[in-house]
Amino acid sequence: MNNHREIAYALLRVTMGVVFLFYGVGKFMGGVGNFAGGMNQRFSGKLPSALVTPFAYALPFAEVILGALLVVGLFNTIALVLVGLELLALTFGTVMLGDPPTVAHNAQYALINFVLLWLADYNGYSIDRLRRGKPTVSSP
Template sequence: MISSQQLSFLFGRLAIGMSMFGHGLVRLPKLAGFRAWMVGQFEKSILPDIVVIPFSYILPIAEFLVGVFLLIGLFTRQSLIAGALVMIALIFGTTMIEEWGSLGSQLIHAAFFSILLIFEKEYNLFAVDLILERNKSVN
């Protein structure tokens, strides 16, 4: 029988994975526009374009990949860590432009990643990781 903890972990993983997937998916087709928007957001901050421009291209790809991996449960631990690091970078950027309205959402995402990471080993039942682990132990 599937435990409540296993279901809870699955729903949390899918929720945060879908959020990251969606963020990345909508930005990927319009990378140039997203880059221009980000450069505009940071024009009065202390961060130079040499930092903002590469980050604006990396962010949608990172969001998309973290989302895909979490949705299918592949590299779950690494994806949770990567997602938390993305959120830390976003929190830093948000504070640099004093966009306090976005901070709460980013902190909630960071908390999700952190809490799921605590329980990943014990409750990550429905995941490609588990299938790969079983196949590895059979061979």
């Protein structure tokens, strides 16, 4: 069996999931309220607090949940679409802050997310595949 593409996909998917999972866990460890307060300070005068505050409170939960889903490969396509939307929102914010290095960093994550969505047929090592009972993709 030639499954190197599925192994490569799983490694990239799990790595992306771990990054998001632990970014979210870090926000919980520092306190979600503290994180939200810091976000409000950073965006003061750039975006209204009415937009920043709910996003800042939701972000740690989204990162932990989406990261965990990617790690185990559950609801993979939905999780990747939501990660893409999260990255879009984060990139918008960093553009508003005038932070080119972070914009570039987010663009790299967005590219990885694109690759994972594009190659989702190789998501063989996942709970999704087990739930559907589908055989793994045959590689040439």
